[in-house]
Amino acid sequence: xxxxxxxxxxxxxxxxxxxxxxxxxxxxxxxxxxxxxxxxxxxxxxxxxxxxxxxxxxxxxxxxxxxxxxxxxxxxxxxxxxxxxxxxxxxxxxxxxxxxxxxxxxxxxxxxxxxxxxxxxxxxxxxxxxxxxxxxxxxxxxxxxxxxxxxxxxxxxxxxxxxxxxxxxxxxxxxxxxxxxxxxxxxxxxxxxxxxxxxxxxxxxxxxxxxxxxxxxxxxxxxxxxxxxxxxxxxxxxxxxxxxxxxxxxxxxxxxxxxxxxxxxxxxxxxxxxxxxxxxxxxxxxxxxxxxxxxxxxxxxxxxxxxxxxxxxxxxxxxxxxxxxx
Amino acid sequence: xxxxxxxxxxxxxxxxxxxxxxxxxxxxxxxxxxxxxxxxxxxxxxxxxxxxxxxxxxxxxxxxxxxxxxxxxxxxxxxxxxxxxxxxxxxxxxxxxxxxxxxxxxxxxxxxxxxxxxxxxxxxxxxxxxxxxxxxxxxxxxxxxxxxxxxxxxxxxxxxxxxxxxxxxxxxxxxxxxxxxxxxxxxxxxxxxxxxxxxxxxxxxxxxxxxxxxxxxxxxxxxxxxxxxxxxxxxxxxxxxxxxxxxxxxxxxxxxxxxxxxxxxxxxxxxxxxxxxxxxxxxxxxxxxxxxxxxxxxxxxxx
Numbered sequence: 001x002x003x004x005x006x007x008x009x010x011x012x013x014x015x016x017x018x019x020x021x022x023x024x025x026x027x028x029x030x031x032x033x034x035x036x037x038x039x040x041x042x043x044x045x046x047x048x049x050x051x052x053x054x055x056x057x058x059x060x061x062x063x064x065x066x067x068x069x070x071x072x073x074x075x076x077x078x079x080x081x082x083x084x085x086x087x088x089x090x091x092x093x094x095x096x097x098x099x100x101x102x103x104x105x106x107x108x109x110x111x112x113x114x115x116x117x118x119x120x121x122x123x124x125x126x127x128x129x130x131x132x133x134x135x136x137x138x139x140x141x142x143x144x145x146x147x148x149x150x151x152x153x154x155x156x157x158x159x160x161x162x163x164x165x166x167x168x169x170x171x172x173x174x175x176x177x178x179x180x181x182x183x184x185x186x187x188x189x190x191x192x193x194x195x196x197x198x199x200x201x202x203x204x205x206x207x208x209x210x211x212x213x214x215x216x217x218x219x220x221x222x223x224x225x226x227x228x229x230x231x232x233x234x235x236x237x238x239x240x241x242x243x244x245x246x247x248x249x250x251x252x253x254x255x256x257x258x259x260x261x262x263x264x265x266x267x268x269x270x271x272x273x274x275x276x277x278x279x280x281x282x283x284x285x286x287x288x289x290x291x292x293x294x295x296x297x298x299x300x301x302x303x304x305x306x307x308x309x310x311x312x313x314x315x316x317x318x319x320x321x322x323x324x325x326x
Numbered sequence: 327x328x329x330x331x332x333x334x335x336x337x338x339x340x341x342x343x344x345x346x347x348x349x350x351x352x353x354x355x356x357x358x359x360x361x362x363x364x365x366x367x368x369x370x371x372x373x374x375x376x377x378x379x380x381x382x383x384x385x386x387x388x389x390x391x392x393x394x395x396x397x398x399x400x401x402x403x404x405x406x407x408x409x410x411x412x413x414x415x416x417x418x419x420x421x422x423x424x425x426x427x428x429x430x431x432x433x434x435x436x437x438x439x440x441x442x443x444x445x446x447x448x449x450x451x452x453x454x455x456x457x458x459x460x461x462x463x464x465x466x467x468x469x470x471x472x473x474x475x476x477x478x479x480x481x482x483x484x485x486x487x488x489x490x491x492x493x494x495x496x497x498x499x500x501x502x503x504x505x506x507x508x509x510x511x512x513x514x515x516x517x518x519x520x521x522x523x524x525x526x527x528x529x530x531x532x533x534x535x536x537x538x539x540x541x542x543x544x545x546x547x548x549x550x551x552x553x554x555x556x557x558x559x560x561x562x563x564x565x566x567x568x569x570x571x572x573x574x575x576x577x578x579x580x581x582x583x584x585x586x587x588x589x590x591x592x593x594x595x596x597x598x599x600x601x602x603x604x605x606x607x608x609x610x611x612x613x614x615x616x617x618x619x620x621x622x623x624x625x626x627x628x629x
Contacts (some may be wrong), residue, residue, distance in 0.1 A: 024453070026452075026453065026518060026523050027451065027523045027527050027536060028523075028524055029454075029523075029527060030533055032454050035447070035453075036448065038444045039444070039445060039449075039454065041441060041444060045441070045497070045501045046467060046501055046505075047576055049467075049497065049498055050502075051466075053474060053475045053479055053482075054474060056477075056478040057478065060477075097345040113369075116365060124358050133370070133373050133432065136373040142605075144562040144605070144608065146580050147583060147584075150378050150583065151383055151601045152379065154601075155399075160395070160398060162382050162400065209507055257407065259470050259472070260564050260565070277471075278473060280472065281473045291477060295477070302469070305469045305470075305471070309465075310462075
């Protein structure tokens with residue numbers, strides 16, 4: 001299935017003695033070195049669009065650069081400033097909140113909802129109804145993030161916003177808030193919005209994965225007297241583990257990089273209540289014109305994302321190997 | 327939002343498999359208990375809760391500001407009011423923005439699929455040396471926060487005269503999207519049926535011919551899924567188009583809508599109308615292609 005790319009195909013060598021002596025391509029008689037030609041356009045573009053800017057950014061982290069006069073070498077000053085910058089640490093603290101809202105809650109809730117839709121509603125009330133509900137849960141995902149943010153911002157307006165009006169309509173007027181403007185409610189509001197946006201993604205992926213589950217396994221477990229939750233734990237989670245990894249990794253990268261909703265909803269405010277690293281870097285780059293410092297924040301974020309991804313992939317490989325050797 | 331998230335679209339319509347008929351003697355499995363109805367009710371309420379913002383957009387896009395001020399956001403409009411939509415439509419020249427978005431997203435989708443295919447052919451079928459690390463380096467394009475690219479690419483494109491050109495955006499996203507495509511396709515090609523490749527090579531086909539006459543047709547389902555992902559992901563992109571498309575007539579739909587926020591023209595109902603217009607294209611695209619995507623995924627899986 002396309003959803004869970006099998007990285008093992010990239011790592012395992014050909015079995016068999018012939019392959020071990022002379023590693024070759026999958027096409028007999030064609031040397032694998034000849035294939036470098038096919039990588040030329042991809043790697044050339046990658047070098048220009050990604051690698052050069054990345055290296056340039058790392059260079060800028062060692063300079064004082066305001067965007068006009070040429071960068072001035074200042075050694076590690078930016079990095080030292082970054083280590084003591086409380087806004088930077090606040091932004092990473094908020095990243096944790098984003099991981100909770102974009103990874104932890106959607107994945108756990110998505111697992112339960114996917115199993116519920118597939119297992120119970122799909123089987124007892126018909127596949128059509130389950131598909132329809134799934135499509136509804138998925139709706140927020142096809143909305144461009146900035147447009148979603150505009151709509152939500154409008155719903156959460158302190159004056160004549162829909163949420164406050166609804167609260168008043170049901171007699172809970174006392175709960176009315178300036179949801180995004182109050183430092184106490186801004187971050188929780190953003191978190192709820194991100195859960196709303198993200199929830200459909202794991203549900204759809206997990207439901208596709210559930211189709212691999214052999215119904216006979218379930219029947220056997222049922223006959224053994226296992227209840228729904230036991231079956232869910234023992235069979236479902238075990239079989240769709242690859243998808244759980246893919247969802248968790250892609251959502252974690254997205255949570256660490258999150259920018260659009262913050263830009264469109266709060267601009268990191270009020271104060272620094274909802275600032276995230278990507279937005280902090282952006283504001284240093286373009287609002288304060290502290291390009292060197294902005295590059296330092298962005299580079300730190302890149303290092304964190306790359307490190308998290310590599311650790312994650314290593315753990316995934318280890319778990320997979322353990323499963324295979326069982 | 328990370329493009330990767332929209333990956334799920336592909337499987338959305340893979341409709342839930344109808345359960346096999348219960349075996350004789352175990353007919354009870356279709357009986358609905360009270361608990362089942364409660365679960366269903368919870369599921370439907372959750373669906374409603376998720377859909378509320380969409381319903382609110384729909385209701386308020388057709389309301390006059392005066393109507394909104396007197397009766398608030400929760401009631402149906404007293405009379406259908408199209409001025410909000412037309413005002414926004416004309417103000418941003420919506421057809422032009424739509425055209426820009428289709429042009430950029432369409433070309434990116436085609437180029438990125440081509441690039442992914444060439445890369446994956448070398449990595450998955452050619453098995454060039456060090457392919458795991460090459461994939462990791464290519465994936466960097468996906469992991470990088472996009473702010474990192476803005477300043478360097480701004481100077482580079484200005485140097486070659488592509489600043490404020492849609493081609494700058496097209497080139498950038500071709501590279502970013504093809505990173506994911508390469509990752510996915512390389513693993514698909516890594517398990518490509520060997521007999522087919524051997525047969526083609528016995529027939530004297532060159533590598534280039536094998537790529538186009540064997541590998542391409544067989545992996546077409548996966549390629550078309552990628553094509554649709556790339557289109558939607560690029561459509562929804564924001565930061566890079568915002569930075570590189572400064573003049574009004576090159577902008578994409580999401581950028582045009584966002585830039586107008588805070589504008590004097592944007593009263594509450596016009597904001598709502600702009601959101602409605604912004605979500606209709608992706609919604610339509612999604613509805614048209616969900617069938618294709620299902621077929622794509624299934625065909626790819628059967629192989």
